[in-house]
Amino acid sequence: MELGETVVTPPDPNRPASTPMTLDEVAAATGFSRTTVRFVVNGQAERYRIKAQTRDQIEQFIREHGIVIDRTARSLRLQRSDAIGLVLPDLANPFFAHLTAALEDLCHAAGLVLLTTSSHDDPAGEARAVTRLLERGVDGMVIAPCSPRIALPPSGGRRSCAVVMTDRAFPGQPYPVVVTDNEAAGYRLADILLAERGDAVFLAASRWLPSIEERIRGFLSACGKYGLDDAEARVFSSESDDVAAGRRLMEQAIASRGGLPRAFVCSSLLMFEGALQAIGVRNGRLPPDLLLGTFDHHPLLEFLPNRVVSARQDEKAIARTIFRCLTDQLKNRPVHAERLVVEGHIWRNGNLDDK
Amino acid sequence: MELGETVVTPPDPNRPASTPMTLDEVAAATGFSRTTVRFVVNGQAERYRIKAQTRDQIEQFIREHGIVIDRTARSLRLQRSDAIGLVLPDLANPFFAHLTAALEDLCHAAGLVLLTTSSHDDPAGEARAVTRLLERGVDGMVIAPCSPRIALPPSGGRRSCAVVMTDRAFPGQPYPVVVTDNEAAGYRLADILLAERGDAVFLAASRWLPSIEERIRGFLSACGKYGLDDAEARVFSSESDDVAAGRRLMEQAIASRGGLPRAFVCSSLLMFEGALQAIGVRNGRLPPDLLLGTFDHHPLLEFLPNRVVSARQDEKAIARTIFRCLTDQLKNRPVHAERLVVEGHIWRNGNLDDK
DNA sequence: CTGTTAGCGCTTTCAA
DNA sequence: TTGAAAGCGCTAACAG
Numbered sequence: 229m230e231l232g233e234t235v236v237t238p239p240d241p242n243r244p245a246s247t248p249m250t251l252d253e254v255a256a257a258t259g260f261s262r263t264t265v266r267f268v269v270n271g272q273a274e275r276y277r278i279k280a281q282t283r284d285q286i287e288q289f290i291r292e293h294g295i296v297i298d299r300t301a302r303s304l305r306l307q308r309s310d311a312i313g314l315v316l317p318d319l320a321n322p323f324f325a326h327l328t329a330a331l332e333d334l335c336h337a338a339g340l341v342l343l344t345t346s347s348h349d350d351p352a353g354e355a356r357a358v359t360r361l362l363e364r365g366v367d368g369m370v371i372a373p374c375s376p377r378i379a380l381p382p383s384g385g386r387r388s389c390a391v392v393m394t395d396r397a398f399p400g401q402p403y404p405v406v407v408t409d410n411e412a413a414g415y416r417l418a419d420i421l422l423a424e425r426g427d428a429v430f431l432a433a434s435r436w437l438p439s440i441e442e443r444i445r446g447f448l449s450a451c452g453k454y455g456l457d458d459a460e461a462r463v464f465s466s467e468s469d470d471v472a473a474g475r476r477l478m479e480q481a482i483a484s485r486g487g488l489p490r491a492f493v494c495s496s497l498l499m500f501e502g503a504l505q506a507i508g509v510r511n512g513r514l515p516p517d518l519l520l521g522t523f524d525h526h527p528l529l530e531f532l533p534n535r536v537v538s539a540r541q542d543e544k545a546i547a548r549t550i551f552r553c554l555t556d557q558l559k560n561r562p563v564h565a566e567r568l569v570v571e572g573h574i575w576r577n578g579n580l581d582d583k
Numbered sequence: 584m585e586l587g588e589t590v591v592t593p594p595d596p597n598r599p600a601s602t603p604m605t606l607d608e609v610a611a612a613t614g615f616s617r618t619t620v621r622f623v624v625n626g627q628a629e630r631y632r633i634k635a636q637t638r639d640q641i642e643q644f645i646r647e648h649g650i651v652i653d654r655t656a657r658s659l660r661l662q663r664s665d666a667i668g669l670v671l672p673d674l675a676n677p678f679f680a681h682l683t684a685a686l687e688d689l690c691h692a693a694g695l696v697l698l699t700t701s702s703h704d705d706p707a708g709e710a711r712a713v714t715r716l717l718e719r720g721v722d723g724m725v726i727a728p729c730s731p732r733i734a735l736p737p738s739g740g741r742r743s744c745a746v747v748m749t750d751r752a753f754p755g756q757p758y759p760v761v762v763t764d765n766e767a768a769g770y771r772l773a774d775i776l777l778a779e780r781g782d783a784v785f786l787a788a789s790r791w792l793p794s795i796e797e798r799i800r801g802f803l804s805a806c807g808k809y810g811l812d813d814a815e816a817r818v819f820s821s822e823s824d825d826v827a828a829g830r831r832l833m834e835q836a837i838a839s840r841g842g843l844p845r846a847f848v849c850s851s852l853l854m855f856e857g858a859l860q861a862i863g864v865r866n867g868r869l870p871p872d873l874l875l876g877t878f879d880h881h882p883l884l885e886f887l888p889n890r891v892v893s894a895r896q897d898e899k900a901i902a903r904t905i906f907r908c909l910t911d912q913l914k915n916r917p918v919h920a921e922r923l924v925v926e927g928h929i930w931r932n933g934n935l936d937d938k
Numbered sequence: 939c940t941g942t943t944a945g946c947g948c949t950t951t952c953a954a
Numbered sequence: 955t956t957g958a959a960a961g962c963g964c965t966a967a968c969a970g
Contacts (some may be wrong), residue, residue: 655946
């Protein structure tokens with residue numbers, strides 16, 4: 229391809245200034261009726277036995293002039309928007325970004341669009357987000373709740389709206405929820421650390437988040453397997469999930485145990501960064517035999533100088549499960565407030581082979 | 584907060600089964616007219632001097648029963664959707680995820696929603712995405728194009744639609760474009776590598792992407808500053824931007840130069856991963872004096888064993904610029920097919936202090 | 939096979 | 955201050 233040529237289709241000067249774009253306009257221009265044109269446009273020409281010549285004429289016209297079906301009007305008429313809303317704490321979080329990408333693909337393949345909204349982990353923001361989506365008449369909604377009490381329950385609205393919760397399984401919700409098997413992941417992660425080093429600490433974000441609590445439970449039961457008493461003393465938790473919290477918790481862990489742990493797990497990559505920072509400040513560099521563990525994954529973990537184990541969620545599988553649950557509801561299949569569990573994956577870096 | 588209590592507002596049994604949710608329903612239920620109710624709901628009670636008692640009655644009713652304005656109907660009537668469409672090659676790319684998050688915030692603050700769509704770097708997918716958005720009647724569109732020729736130009740449509748391009752400035756476009764100053768970033772990155780190591784190679788994705796070509800131009804002019812002849816021989820490029828390409832290019836570079844370079848830059852983190860993999864396969868581990876450079880940034884770069892320099896784009900600044908450009912168009916301010924440039928940031932890891 | 943009609947819920951305009 | 959009417963572009967139902 230030549231660089232520098234004019235590359236974007238410019239407003240075609242041969243094309244009439246006011247391009248017909250609505251069904252009515254096409255009908256008027258071709259001399260057929262709304263209905264006939266609509267049948268052709270919606271691919272129902274066969275079904276309604278539109279004369280081939282008529283169909284060709286209309287299709288030809290559209291090929292020349294283009295048409296854009298106004299789905300706003302369609303939505304109003306059908307009381308169905310073919311749109312799905314997504315409410316997330318933070319799109320910049322890679323897990324949510326991957327989840328969004330996966331959901332988007334599924335939606336598009338089904339002719340739906342995705343409306344993304346962030347709550348910024350703020351219940352008021354979450355309520356605003358839900359309202360925005362409801363006003364837009366979304367047919368369904370996927371919520372990764374940041375508050376245990378969703379402010380505006382979509383039930384009882386004029387239009388019904390399918391709802392699926394994800395990522396955080398607050399108990400007692402009337403909606404189905406799709407989550408990773410956090411307890412199993414916590415167990416498997418801790419199992420590896422303990423088998424290798426005999427001891428480990430867990431640096432966790434807010435314990436009142438169900439996902440965190442489940443991960444801790446897995447960690448604790450692995451501790452039990454290795455006969456570690458007072459496993460609770462190995463868990464450090466914070467209110468927030470960010471780099472500063474990771475730093476703080478690592479400092480706490482070091483202080484309370486009189487030195488660096490031989491292995492640790494963080495409940496997220498943000499905490500993990502903070503923990504590494506704290507170690508860097510204290511030791512200058514990472515002690516080579518420190519075994520690193522974290523929830524979440526990033527390819528760069530591969531290249532850290534130490535051995536690393538991570539627990540990664542399977543965003544595509546989660547998205548598929550969410551989507552199936554959503555479409556089940558949209559097709560009026562029975563919906564229970566069930567808990568759908570998706571398996572995660574444990575990953576280790578190649579450095580394990582070096583030793 | 585107690586775990587285990589019922590936490591989501593359940594469908595309130597005291598509330599009538601069919602909650603009035605439309606203006607008409609509220610009007611009928613309260614005995615006032617559409618117009619009166621609408622004035623109250625839209626906060627124009629003052630302006631139209633609605634009787635205080637009337638207003639209170641209506642507000643009270645709404646507080647009890649709730650209301651959700653149907654923006655689908657509103658859009659149809661106003662020929663304005665208060666929605667912005669976003670077309671990206673890939674939401675899972677952290678740069679685009681951050682950009683999306685930033686744009687979303689700006690949109691929400693302005694009462695707009697964001698429709699996200701991915702093209703998967705495929706021109707046909709891009710065309711489908713644009714159509715989807717047009718059908719939805721978005722007021723504006725932000726496109727990070729994957730093809731130099733946008734398939735369905737939104738101009739000439741029934742409703743006008745503001746357009747801003749970003750990330751890739753294909754020449755000759757009739758739309759304004761917002762990009763990072765890639766050439767400057769390439770220059771600054773290369774300048775650091777060359778000052779430190781006297782030599783470097785550039786592993787780049789498809790050269791026909793304007794952003795890549797600009798980065799290379801910056802790299803080459805830094806080479807010029809250091810009197811390196813045959814700078815072009817230090818540039819290796821591929822068709823795709825992925826891990827495999829990075830691996831391949833690093834192998835090529837090693838082969839063509841008879842050994843590992845002393846420093847290198849990759850045009851993206853994906854390529855960077857591939858390059859590190861290739862080195863790992865060859866050497867087992869990274870030579871300590873190898874200086875690493877890459878476009879894109881991730882916090883984990885901080886903890887790699889080697890010295891690292893990265894060029895990071897300023898997603899928030901880009902989003903602000905895009906949004907201003909968009910709102911300018913929406914307010915019918917003059918729009919030129921101008922090129923708006925945002926500065927990037929150079930980052931180095933703390934390991935620089937160790938040596 | 940093709941055309942006509944009514945109406946989705948909102949906003950705007952005009953009347954009372 | 956409040957009410958009534960028209961119409962955005964589409965779809966469904968029915969009429970020819």
